[in-house]
Structures are given as structure tokens and as C-alpha cells.
Amino acid sequence: MSRGISFEKHDHASCVNEALDVADQFCKAHKLQLTKVRRRVLEILLGQHKAIGAYDILAQLKAEGLGSQPPVVYRALDFLVSHNFVHKVEKLNAYVACSHSGQHHSPAFMICRMCDAVAEMQTSPKAGVFGATAREIGFEIENAVIEAEGICPSCQKDDAAQ
Amino acid sequence: MSRGISFEKHDHASCVNEALDVADQFCKAHKLQLTKVRRRVLEILLGQHKAIGAYDILAQLKAEGLGSQPPVVYRALDFLVSHNFVHKVEKLNAYVACSHSGQHHSPAFMICRMCDAVAEMQTSPKAGVFGATAREIGFEIENAVIEAEGICPSCQKDDAAQ
DNA sequence: TTTGAAAGTGTTATAATATAACAGGATTAA
DNA sequence: TTAATCCTGTTATATTATAACACTTTCAAA
Ligand SMILES: [Zn+2]
Ligand SMILES: [Zn+2]
Ligand SMILES: [Zn+2]
Ligand SMILES: [Zn+2]
Numbered sequence: 135m136s137r138g139i140s141f142e143k144h145d146h147a148s149c150v151n152e153a154l155d156v157a158d159q160f161c162k163a164h165k166l167q168l169t170k171v172r173r174r175v176l177e178i179l180l181g182q183h184k185a186i187g188a189y190d191i192l193a194q195l196k197a198e199g200l201g202s203q204p205p206v207v208y209r210a211l212d213f214l215v216s217h218n219f220v221h222k223v224e225k226l227n228a229y230v231a232c233s234h235s236g237q238h239h240s241p242a243f244m245i246c247r248m249c250d251a252v253a254e255m256q257t258s259p260k261a262g263v264f265g266a267t268a269r270e271i272g273f274e275i276e277n278a279v280i281e282a283e284g285i286c287p288s289c290q291k292d293d294a295a296q
Numbered sequence: 297m298s299r300g301i302s303f304e305k306h307d308h309a310s311c312v313n314e315a316l317d318v319a320d321q322f323c324k325a326h327k328l329q330l331t332k333v334r335r336r337v338l339e340i341l342l343g344q345h346k347a348i349g350a351y352d353i354l355a356q357l358k359a360e361g362l363g364s365q366p367p368v369v370y371r372a373l374d375f376l377v378s379h380n381f382v383h384k385v386e387k388l389n390a391y392v393a394c395s396h397s398g399q400h401h402s403p404a405f406m407i408c409r410m411c412d413a414v415a416e417m418q419t420s421p422k423a424g425v426f427g428a429t430a431r432e433i434g435f436e437i438e439n440a441v442i443e444a445e446g447i448c449p450s451c452q453k454d455d456a457a458q
Numbered sequence: 459t460t461t462g463a464a465a466g467t468g469t470t471a472t473a474a475t476a477t478a479a480c481a482g483g484a485t486t487a488a
Numbered sequence: 489t490t491a492a493t494c495c496t497g498t499t500a501t502a503t504t505a506t507a508a509c510a511c512t513t514t515c516a517a518a
Contacts, residue, residue: 141433167485169495188475203498208476213495224386225441227475227504242426244435255429259444262424264404267417271303272449273406279387279443282421287434329514331466350504365469370505375466389475389504 139233140183140253141244141286150180153231157219166217171200175210176219176231184250185228223252225281230254240278246286248293253286301395302345302415303406303448312342315393319381328379333362337372338381338393346412347390385414387443392416402440408448410455415448 139149157176161168168176178194179186192207201207211229214220220229221241232241233254242257259265259278268275285293301311319338323330330338340356341348354369363369373391376382382391383403394403395416404419421427421440430437447455 141435165486167495169484171496201496203496204476205478205498206496209495224443244430244433244437246435247438253433253435255426257426262426264417264419264424264442264444268406268444268446271406271415272452273303273408273415273444274446274452275406275444276409276446278445279441280426281386281441282426282430282435282437283440284430284436284438290434290436327515329466331513333467363467365467366505367469367507368467371466 140251141246141288150177153180153233160217160219164217166213171195171206172210172213174198174200175207176214179214179220179229179231183230183252185223185226185230185245185252187226187228191229221254223281224279225283240280242280242282244282244284244286246289247283248285248289251286251288302413303408303450312339315342315395322379322381326379328375333357333368334372334375336360336362337369338376341376341382341391341393345392345414347385347388347392347407347414349388349390353391383416385443386441387445402442404442404444406444406446406448408451409445410447410451413448413450 154173154177157168157173160166174195175191178191188204188207188211191211192202192204195207196202211220211222215222215229218234218238219232221232221243222229223243223245225245230243230252234241234256240257240259241254244253244255246252257278257280259275259280260268264278265275316335316339319330319335322328336357337353340353350366350369350373353373354364354366357369358364373382373384377384377391380400381394383394383405384391385405385407387407392405392414396403396418402419402421403416406415406417408414419440419442421437421442422430426440427437
């Protein structure tokens with residue numbers, strides 16, 4: 135399982151650029167069209183390690199003259215989600231850029247309720263006690279939503295400093 | 297961890313009655329008002345081991361003359377959820393009666409995408425690999441959404457029978 | 459047993475999230 | 489270059505959820 139990188143200090147500019155590069159290459163390789171709108175939505179989401187609502191994204195697109203109606207952003211999100219460039223955080227009805235773009239994987243999230251930061255990590259839903267119980271009762275897991283809410287390391291420090 | 301009882305054949309009438317009894321007793325003991333609307337919403341949810349949307353519940357209440365506007369059902373759901381008689385299934389934006397009423401616990405769900413049945417089981421979010429990783433990166437888990445989608449045993453059988 | 463505070467309900471209005479449907483434009487592959 | 493496919497623009501509407509305020513019920517203190 136990978137680390138929750140978004141909670142750690144890192145070179146975010148190159149974090150964004152690398153992810154965009156990966157997306158460009160993946161789409162080229164798989165003959166997918168990473169169009170202007172789609173690429174821009176991904177870029178907006180990559181801008182922050184937070185989950186952003188569809189209508190907030192839409193507001194940005196609008197300001198940039200890149201489409202003004204809900205279907206525009208929802209279609210872009212559908213594309214990005216279906217190819218795993220972006221995930222939906224069900225608990226927030228909001229969307230977050232993937233930290234492991236292009237690969238099929240089962241994400242899990244840790245959501246800070248103070249600063250709204252979201253860290254993604256990888257899971258194996260069929261492993262562990264949960265998977266064992268599923269097998270035991272004969273339930274075939276196809277995909278899993280795993281989202282923990284709590285407080286991130288940096289907000290814990292801030293809290294303690296008071 | 298308890299079994300996914302809703303996927304198993306069981307005496308559902310007594311399953312409902314027991315849950316209502318537990319709720320009655322819990323509310324009495326904790327001086328909570330399990331009012332007509334609240335009790336009826338719980339009963340409707342207990343009727344099926346499925347997640348039901350707020351507006352579907354509202355439609356039933358309406359038909360029974362028990363309140364006709366959204367806030368009525370959302371307030372009842374707020375009460376029932378806050379006391380753990382009911383859980384929200386985030387993936388479905390829908391609500392399901394708890395199978396372990398009255399006790400504080402961390403539910404996890406298995407949702408059949410064919411018949412919509414929902415089975416609840418108990419988890420310890422802080423245990424396992426996920427919890428370990430959270431501790432490692434210093435994230436304090438307060439609560440977790442764990443919802444697996446897939447196919448329940450009975451739908452698998454039906455499928456195979458084709 | 460009044461009476462006042464707290465909790466619950468009824469209702470109107472509106473916010474927030476998401477999709478259906480169809481016309482038109484761009485891209486791709488014959 | 490043409491047909492098929494995919495993408496976008498737009499209107500309209502569906503679905504889920506909450507704010508705000510008036511009124512009623514419940515409960516407990518006086
Ligand atoms: Zn970054
Ligand atoms: Zn934080
Ligand atoms: Zn039952
Ligand atoms: Zn099923």
C-alpha cells in the first residue's frame with residue numbers, strides 16, 4: 135500500500151505536471167481523446183489534493199469560457215473517472231484527482247475534516263477481514279468504497295499548538 | 297464480525313419486530329422520543345433489507361397521511377441515523393435499517409447490484425492494513441465509510457442457473 | 459397544575475447534485 | 489470525402505437535501 139502523499143510536503147508543481155504527462159501518454163497509447171475540457175478539469179483537480187464539487191469545477195470552466203452547463207463538467211468527470219484519472223469521493227459528492235493515474239486500482243481515501251485534504255492509498259478489498267467475511271457468506275466483491283474521515287497529521291499539530 | 301444476515305433466509309417478521317422492540321426500549325432508556333413519524337420511517341426501512349431513498353420513504357408517509365414534505369422525512373432520518381437505528385449508504389444516497397440497533401458500531405455494507413439487497417457487518421476501521429497505514433502517516437480515523445458493491449449469493453445462483 | 463423551555467412538526471421556498479434528450483461540430487478511419 | 493463515431497452546447501428536468509419560520513407537543517420545574 136502506498137503512502138498518503140498528499141499529507142506530506144512535496145514538490146506540488148512537478149506532482150501536477152507528472153500526472154498530466156502520464157494522462158497525456160496514457161490517452162495517446164489507448165487512443166483516448168484527452169480534450170481541452172477534460173484536460174482542464176483534470177488540471178483543476180490536480181491543483182489541490184482536495185475533493186472538489188462538480189459545480190465548483192464548472193464555475194472555473196465558466197470563468198475561462200470553457201463550457202457553462204452542468205453536462206459539460208459531468209461528462210468530463212465521467213471520462214476521467216472511468217479511466218481512473220479521477221475518483222469520486224462518495225461521502226462528499228465531490229471529485230479528487232488520482233494519485234496513481236492510469237493504472238487500474240482500488241483507491242481508499244483519508245479525508246481531513248478540518249482542512250479538507252484528501253489522501254489516496256491503494257487497497258485490496260478482497261483481502262483482510264472484510265474480504266474474508268465476504269467470501270464466507272458468498273458475496274462477490276466487484277468494487278469497494280473506502281473512505282475514512284478524521285484529522286490529518288498537520289491539523290493535529292495545529293490543534294495541539296493551541 | 298457478524299454475518300451478513302440479510303442475505304440469508306430468516307424469519308423476517310420477527311427480525312422486524314425485534315428491531316422495533318430494541319428501538320422502543322433504547323429510546324425509553326435514553327429518554328429519546330421515538331415519535332410516530334420516526335417509528336414509522338424505521339419500520340418502513342426495516343421492511344426490506346435494502347437501502348431506500350428519502351423520497352421513496354416520503355412517498356409512503358404521504359400515502360399514510362404522516363407528513364408530506366421533505367423535511368419531515370429528513371428529520372426522522374437524522375434522528376434515526378444519529379442514534380444508529382439507521383445508516384446512510386453513501387454510494388446510493390439511500391438509507392438502510394441497522395442490523396445491530398442501539399449499539400455504537402462501525403458498519404460496513406455489501407450491496408448487491410442485481411437485487412439491491414444490502415447486508416451490514418461490523419468492522420474495526422482502525423484495524424487491518426488500512427488502520428496501520430493511517431497510523432503510519434499520522435492520520436486519526438474518526439469514522440469510515442466502507443461499502444462493497446457486487447453480487448450476493450442468491451443472485452450468483454440465479455445467474456449460474458441460466 | 460400551570461407554565462415555560464425544549465423538542466418536534468408543518469410548510470414554503472430554495473440549494474446542491476445529477477441526468478435526459480437532441481442538435482450540431484470535430485475527429486477518425488475507411 | 490464521406491460516413492461513423494465521438495465530443496460539445498444547450499435546454500429542460502430529475503434527484504437529493506437544507507434553510508427558515510410559524511406552530512404544536514412534550515416534559516419538567518415551580
Ligand atoms: Zn501534489
Ligand atoms: Zn487537515
Ligand atoms: Zn430480516
Ligand atoms: Zn442480490
